[in-house]
Amino acid sequence: MDAFRLWLLAAGRGFQILAALVAGGGGFYLFLQFGASDGIDAFDILRAGLIFISTAWLAIGASGAFLGLLTRAPKQPETSGPLSTRTVVLMPMYNEDPRETFARLAAMDESLQATGYGASFDIAILSDTRDDARAAQEWVWFHHLLDVRGGHGRMFYRRRDENSGKKAGNIESFIATSGAAYDFAVILDADSLMEGETIVALARRMEAAPDMGLIQTLPQIVNAKSRFGRGQQFAAAFHSPVFARGQAMLQGRTGPFWGHNAITRVNAFAESCGLPVLPGKAPFGGHILSHDYVEAALLARNNWTVRLDDDLGGSYEEGPENIVDHAKRDRRWCQGNLQHSKLILAPGLKGWSRFTFLQGILAYISPLFWLAFIIASILAPLTATNQPNYYPNEYWQFPVLPPDQTSKAIGLAVGVIGLLIMPKMLVWLKAALTGRTRGFGGAGLAGLSALAELLSSSLMAPVFLMYQTRSVIQVLMGRDGGWPPNNRGDGRLNLRDAWAASNWISLTGIVGLIAAIWLTPALVPWLLPVGLPMIAAPLIIMWSSRPSRTALFSVPQERAQPPIVTRHQAICDEWAAHPAQ
Template structure:
């Protein structure tokens, strides 16, 4: 295996130019709203609360600015009228007709899953690869961490039943670990170290992953033709669903991630992200360099993906993001409660990165990736503290506590525009392209979906931020978070269940909103859109898990993604023609 540092790699001058240009954009996105906030808070002099608000805003604004800056860059990339891959990765070699010689293992990691459903998602991929005459370049490995013996027996039976229906059963391999040390990352590394002989690359799949043959073959050819690359991450989009919460969540993420992913691929270049699945990885460098370190307290790393990417880049290998929508899918949590459970698991894993930042094995860009992953959750307690400080200042009778309303509202709007920039610019990109509008069901339906999803997400943000803040405090006091199996099935959330889980979110929202109301109408109206979601947390949870509402959204075409309008979609129709007409 050649040392990647001695093989053709990304143009360093080009990457320095891009990163300096991006840094200038981010600094501008920070400076303007912070200057407006300084003017607003200092209008009558400075109180302790006002100083704290500005310091906290200065701490969180770089992360918010990276969202806006990446979205602005990505929007320009997508509107340029060129192949986005060629724009973000100009020296990539890619011949879609080249003979495929790379042998690739397809890894499906499962733990207490409905194995029959998992394999049913992979079956069409295997059949399509066989139909294209390249099935012998791939093999499927089902890597199980299931600990319950009854579930394990059912799992093994499902694997054998699936094997019996394959044209080439010898290409299916199943292994269950007795010990799930290292969680999913340990499962994959055990395969790499002990079972990967004869394979040059692997594609990692989650239990809910779906990938088309076209996508897999594109990844394999890109990996084969670019020897300096150790990992290529696809842009992952969500599968069609009639469940309200994931339907609306994924609608906004779908067009938002298009702009954001193109932006980060442009400025991160060979130091790109890894999101843990639906990516192709070169086995040799992963085996040699990506084994996860043990944390100083002896604990295992929960969120493995970004650490593995940073380890590969620190060893001189490239990590790339292909920003095209190309047949790479996942499923989202079916309800608010499952979303928050997953969120806490991810947060616990990302906060572990604090202990890794000083390790000498990372490049400076690798450390930036880890810091961005930390800020994905750390912004919540910062913003929560800003809200409390704003309330204290609003209730303060000191003349210095006066705030210039015009500048304050302008700063708030600018911060909000930066925060929502991926969604807003992603929607604008679709709206400006006739073919894209048609793929999303037409301009009218798309605009309605954008409006409904914006309200949905505006209400979700304070619930999520409060939950992350309190859970982070609990972890700081010693609470440990494990990596429990996910619940993927759609189901209604009873009112009682929602109230028991979300009563304190509602109480916190009501208390803050009442406090701002006591301070006056200006303060109340400023806080209302920021806190309404917390006040409405329980009914929001119940409503977004209501199957009847989901059916109505599907019939109206609200929140529909392009696969729902595409006859060639790999997914079945969400509703029968009779149900749609009923």
């Protein structure tokens, strides 16, 4: 079986690389054919190279989804009977609402105790809060948690004087000072929720696999209210399991770690995951922001298995409710992923860990390739020696390409769009055939939701492209984005706030389309799907932040709310009515 899995792993990785080369090569060829009528110059080759990189990147994601559709999560062994190990549940905090956060811990502790194995688990709150007034509230709510749950002796709270290393340093500090008391540690975020049975199952799977360094669950988004949030929630519930299955299949023993909703072996983490302080100043130097993938790579380097168990349910988190909050969080991830350029050649890393670093870097660099291609295409007439005649008579009419170029352009566009759409449509088809769509309101509603998610994500894509481009440019210019706190709760934005956050995107879209009309009018129809959403960015941001009141984007967690989510909300309501003193 091990030999077969190794063969399957090699075949999957080979398929992904081949798909990227074929798609990228096809895009390169079609684009050069597209420009062949007026001769191929260096500028055409540059644009074809940008198409190759961008299309190959899309093919990597599409092939991962295809592999996820063809594979199933293997049944993982678990121990039975009493637990022979001790586990600590770690909740890092950074300027969070203490009532909401501690209510999550109360719900999880209640769920753990209901399993009958609660005595094997402790809870530790690791505060990095910088605001003294909020820290005082944390202390009050912690004692309230102790009293409500009878947590004396098994629930602990500490606040660091300095938040060196951010979240990674917070956890590392706990491991160094208190980790020896535990075999395993479940790592959460402040918005995490996990069913007690899921936490127990994680501990049992760690017990059954002595070489296991870390098991990552697949968190599902809950409590989304806005149009943007519910779209993200649907995509996470409907599409992400397939994409994650493909990722898990490709990564094998060097699987992903997303920094939360995971369990790690404490001694493995302690001996492997001491993170270096990168040389130089931020943003490329200093403490590593995207620490999770680095920790997974360091565990794998020491021959510990890192695995994604996407078959486990009962793992939840919350997501941003608007595009602006998502972009702020994405700015930190961008800086952290680009820092990995200093680690990609670190000694002893597994080959796939290096490839994972490269994928993370490309995830933020690839929008620059698309933007560079658009800009280069608009400016192409300034460098062309033989200008094509887009206006066949003396009267102005809608610009057109010659028929042979039009067919090739359409072929290129269809190929690119197919790489974006086909995987998600195949996910819907398989879900409809296997009955998985029942939890999403049936095959019809799930199909409409998938289509709506495709349309809305396509509408927002140019806005995200601009935010990611700005993030990369800021990092390359040496600007440190730091670690801003997350915004929780209602993310509704009015038009003034949306305009303040995105007016530069609108102005860029206006300038780009005017330049295209002046220099390359035949490209204007092809640029409208990018340019118009950029111009309308404030409206899109405002509209998508408003509450969603449609049956679209229905997910199983809404139709039958998980017990842990229900209990957390009940505790929040109870504590709001009777605040801690």
